[in-house]
Amino acid sequence: MNSLILKNVTKRFGDVVAVSDISFKARQGRILGLLGPNGAGKTTIIRIVTSILNQDSGDVRLHGRSVGLWSQEQIGYLPEERGLYKKLKVNDQLQYFAELKGVHRKESKDLIKYWLDRLGLGEWGERKAQDLSKGMQQKIQFIATILSDPRVIILDEPFSGLDPVNAELLSDIIAHFKQEGRIILFASHRMEQVEKVCDDICLIAKGQLILSGDLIEVKRLFPRNKLALEYAGNLPFLDSMEKRGEIQILERYEGGCLLGINQPCKPKELLNQLLKLEDFDLYRFDLLQPSLNEIFIRMVGENI
Amino acid sequence: MRRKSLLIIRSEFMRRVTSKTFIVTTLLGPVLFVGFIIAIGVISLTSIEDDLFEDQIHRIAIIDQTGVLSDLVLSHYIGAHSLIIEDHETALNEMFNGGLDAYILIPEEVLFGNGDPVLYSKEGNFYGIQLAMQSVIDKSLKDYLLSEENVPDHVRSILNRSVFLDLIQLGEDQQEPIYEGEDVEFGYVMFGVILGMMMYIGIMIYGTLILYGVIEERSTRVVEIIVSSVRPFDLLMGKVLGIGLVGFVQIATWMVMIIGGMVLTSLVMAGFIDPMMYGIEVANETQEILSSINMFLPNVTPWMILCFILFFIGGYLLYGALFAAVGSLVDSPQESQTLLIPVMMPLIVSVTFLSSILLNPNSHLAIGLSLFPLTSPAPMMVRLALGAVPTWQILLSLGLLVASIFGSIWVSARIYKATVLTYDNKVSLKTIFGYLRGV
Known part of the structure; x- marks a missing residue:
C-alpha cells in the first residue's frame, strides 16, 4: 500500500501525445530514477503525480488512493526550472511555501530554523532571495521542498548548479529520507548521479516507457561487454584479435588496457589464453557491467 | 473560501x-496629487497673465487711427505689460529693431461698426495678450460710443449687468435643498471628474500590479511550486483579491487624507473669514461661509461612498481577472503591451467620453456607457457626482457588472490554467478559444 503507482497513464496536449500508457511503481524506502531525453514526458508525468495536470486516462495512486488535492500536501516537489520571489525574505517565502503545504505557522518557524542551520544558511533567513548566490538559492528551494516533511519527495535535477560539497550534503539528506522510508522520485539526465543514488529506474522516451525496474536487474539484462586488464609483460595477440573483429582496443595505457568485447570473443577463453602466456603476470581481469549511460544511449538511440 | 486562497490573499x-x-506612495500620493493640481493652476495662470516674471513683460504700442480711443485703452488696462502710443511707421520700425514686442492697430472704421483692431507681432504667440487687449479695446470702444450718445448712467449699469444661473438640487422630500450655491455646479463637476479618474486610475494601477505579479511568478518559475500546492484557480483568485485589498487600503487612505485635508483647510480658512464682509449672518454653517467666497466642500453622501466602493470593486475584479489572463499568456511585461490594448480599450473609451458625460449626464451615450459593464465604473461615478442617476439604472448597472465579473473570472481561469506553466505561447484567437474549450 505504501507506494506510488502509475497505471496506464496517458496525457495528450491537442494532437500531441505527451505520455502514452505509462505504468510504474515507486516504493517506499527506495529511490526511483526517472530518466529520459528532453521532451520525453518526464515533467508531464511529474505534473500528473503532483496533481498539477490531470491525466486523460489511467490512474495514479498514492497509498492505494487516487491522487488529487488531498495528496498535494503529501508530496514535496522540487521542479527543474525553479525560482524564488526575488524581493521576499528567505524566512517569509519558506513560511509561505510551508503553509501552502499545510504546515502551521508556528511549527514552520522552528522547521525553517532547523533546516537553514543544517544547510549552513542560518544567517540568511532575514535576507532577500536576490541577495543570495545561485547555490544558496538552490538550497533554499530544496528546503522548501522538504519543509512539510512530505511522504513523497520528487526531485527534478536536484544537484544542478551545486558545488560538489553541497551536492554531497544534499545527497546525504536524500539518503537519510530514503532510510526513513519515504518514496523518492529522482529525475535527471546525469547518469552517474542516477547510478549512484537510485535503486530503481524508469527510462522514458517520446512519452513511452522503454525500460523499468531494479537498477541491478536492469543492468543484468545487458551483457558485460567491456574488459579491463592490468598486467606486467607483453600481450602479443591483442592487435591480431582486433584485426579479426573479436575485440576493440578502447584505451591502452602503461600496464593496462580497456577492451570492447565483440560477439565472437569468449571472455573465458581469453582468460585461459592469458594465463598460459609466459613472462606475463595478470593482475586484473575485470569484465565490466555496462554503465547506465551506455544503456541509456543504446535504448534511447534505438527508440528515437 | 478555501484556506489556501486565504493564505495567498494574505x-x-x-x-x-x-x-x-x-x-x-500611499503617504505622498495625495500630496503629489494636490501639488500637481496647484502646479497646473499656477502654470496656466502665469501663461495667461504673463506677469510673474520680469522677462515676460512686453512692450506693446497702440496705434490709434480713431484719435479718440487710446486714452480710454490706457486707463482701462490693468495688466503688467507696458503700453505706449505710437504712429504706425515708428511702431513697425521699432518692432523690427527690438524696441517693441508687438503693436495694435485700431482702424478708424471701428467707430462706425466696420473692421477690427489687429495685433501685429514678430513671434506670434501672444494669445494671452490678444484675449486681454480684446476686452480692453471692446470696453473702451463701448464707453466712447455710449458717451457720444449721452447715455445716462442707469442705462449703462443695465448694459453692464450680468446674470448667473444658480443651481439648487432638491432632496427626495422635494423641499429641502441638498445643496445650493453659485459655484456648486463647478464643484460637482470637479468632484465627478476626480471620482471618475480615481476609478479609472485605480483599475489601471492595481490591474497592472496583477499583470506584473503573474508575469513575475511565471518568469521566476515560482508558479510551479505554488500550483503543486494549490489549484491554479485559487492562485488566480488569491492574487486578484489580495492585490485588490492593497488597492482598497491605499485608495481608502487617500480618500481619508484628501477629505480630511479639505475639511481641515476649510475650517482653518473659515476661521479667517469675517461673515459680515460677505453680507451673511455670523451664525451660518461653515459650508455656507465657504460658499460665499466660492470655496466648495463636496457633498459626499454615504450612498455615493457605497456606490464608489461597489463600482470600484466590481470594475477592479472584472479587469483584474482579465489582466491576470494576459499575464499568463506572455513571458515579459513588454510582450503584454500588444495584448493589453484590446483589453483596455473599453476602459479608455469610457474615460474619453467623460467630458461629454459631464455636459449631459442623461444623454443616451452617458446612460449607455454607465450601464455597459466594461465601461460603467468611471462614467457612473461622474453621473452620480452630478446627482443625475435614477436608482434603477444604478442597480441595473451593478447587476450587469456582477454578471460580467463571473464571466471574466471564468474566461481568465480557463486561460490561466492552460497557460500558466507553458512558455513562448503563440497567442491567437484560435488558441484562446481552444483554452476556453479546455483543449
Whole structure:
C-alpha cells in the first residue's frame, strides 16, 4: 500500500501525445530514477503525480488512493526550472511555501530554523532571495521542498548548479529520507548521479516507457561487454584479435588496457589464453557491467 | 473560501503593503496629487497673465487711427505689460529693431461698426495678450460710443449687468435643498471628474500590479511550486483579491487624507473669514461661509461612498481577472503591451467620453456607457457626482457588472490554467478559444 503507482497513464496536449500508457511503481524506502531525453514526458508525468495536470486516462495512486488535492500536501516537489520571489525574505517565502503545504505557522518557524542551520544558511533567513548566490538559492528551494516533511519527495535535477560539497550534503539528506522510508522520485539526465543514488529506474522516451525496474536487474539484462586488464609483460595477440573483429582496443595505457568485447570473443577463453602466456603476470581481469549511460544511449538511440 | 486562497490573499497583501514603495506612495500620493493640481493652476495662470516674471513683460504700442480711443485703452488696462502710443511707421520700425514686442492697430472704421483692431507681432504667440487687449479695446470702444450718445448712467449699469444661473438640487422630500450655491455646479463637476479618474486610475494601477505579479511568478518559475500546492484557480483568485485589498487600503487612505485635508483647510480658512464682509449672518454653517467666497466642500453622501466602493470593486475584479489572463499568456511585461490594448480599450473609451458625460449626464451615450459593464465604473461615478442617476439604472448597472465579473473570472481561469506553466505561447484567437474549450 505504501507506494506510488502509475497505471496506464496517458496525457495528450491537442494532437500531441505527451505520455502514452505509462505504468510504474515507486516504493517506499527506495529511490526511483526517472530518466529520459528532453521532451520525453518526464515533467508531464511529474505534473500528473503532483496533481498539477490531470491525466486523460489511467490512474495514479498514492497509498492505494487516487491522487488529487488531498495528496498535494503529501508530496514535496522540487521542479527543474525553479525560482524564488526575488524581493521576499528567505524566512517569509519558506513560511509561505510551508503553509501552502499545510504546515502551521508556528511549527514552520522552528522547521525553517532547523533546516537553514543544517544547510549552513542560518544567517540568511532575514535576507532577500536576490541577495543570495545561485547555490544558496538552490538550497533554499530544496528546503522548501522538504519543509512539510512530505511522504513523497520528487526531485527534478536536484544537484544542478551545486558545488560538489553541497551536492554531497544534499545527497546525504536524500539518503537519510530514503532510510526513513519515504518514496523518492529522482529525475535527471546525469547518469552517474542516477547510478549512484537510485535503486530503481524508469527510462522514458517520446512519452513511452522503454525500460523499468531494479537498477541491478536492469543492468543484468545487458551483457558485460567491456574488459579491463592490468598486467606486467607483453600481450602479443591483442592487435591480431582486433584485426579479426573479436575485440576493440578502447584505451591502452602503461600496464593496462580497456577492451570492447565483440560477439565472437569468449571472455573465458581469453582468460585461459592469458594465463598460459609466459613472462606475463595478470593482475586484473575485470569484465565490466555496462554503465547506465551506455544503456541509456543504446535504448534511447534505438527508440528515437 | 478555501484556506489556501486565504493564505495567498494574505501573502499578496502583506508582501505589498509592507514594501517601502507602498508606504511612500500611499503617504505622498495625495500630496503629489494636490501639488500637481496647484502646479497646473499656477502654470496656466502665469501663461495667461504673463506677469510673474520680469522677462515676460512686453512692450506693446497702440496705434490709434480713431484719435479718440487710446486714452480710454490706457486707463482701462490693468495688466503688467507696458503700453505706449505710437504712429504706425515708428511702431513697425521699432518692432523690427527690438524696441517693441508687438503693436495694435485700431482702424478708424471701428467707430462706425466696420473692421477690427489687429495685433501685429514678430513671434506670434501672444494669445494671452490678444484675449486681454480684446476686452480692453471692446470696453473702451463701448464707453466712447455710449458717451457720444449721452447715455445716462442707469442705462449703462443695465448694459453692464450680468446674470448667473444658480443651481439648487432638491432632496427626495422635494423641499429641502441638498445643496445650493453659485459655484456648486463647478464643484460637482470637479468632484465627478476626480471620482471618475480615481476609478479609472485605480483599475489601471492595481490591474497592472496583477499583470506584473503573474508575469513575475511565471518568469521566476515560482508558479510551479505554488500550483503543486494549490489549484491554479485559487492562485488566480488569491492574487486578484489580495492585490485588490492593497488597492482598497491605499485608495481608502487617500480618500481619508484628501477629505480630511479639505475639511481641515476649510475650517482653518473659515476661521479667517469675517461673515459680515460677505453680507451673511455670523451664525451660518461653515459650508455656507465657504460658499460665499466660492470655496466648495463636496457633498459626499454615504450612498455615493457605497456606490464608489461597489463600482470600484466590481470594475477592479472584472479587469483584474482579465489582466491576470494576459499575464499568463506572455513571458515579459513588454510582450503584454500588444495584448493589453484590446483589453483596455473599453476602459479608455469610457474615460474619453467623460467630458461629454459631464455636459449631459442623461444623454443616451452617458446612460449607455454607465450601464455597459466594461465601461460603467468611471462614467457612473461622474453621473452620480452630478446627482443625475435614477436608482434603477444604478442597480441595473451593478447587476450587469456582477454578471460580467463571473464571466471574466471564468474566461481568465480557463486561460490561466492552460497557460500558466507553458512558455513562448503563440497567442491567437484560435488558441484562446481552444483554452476556453479546455483543449
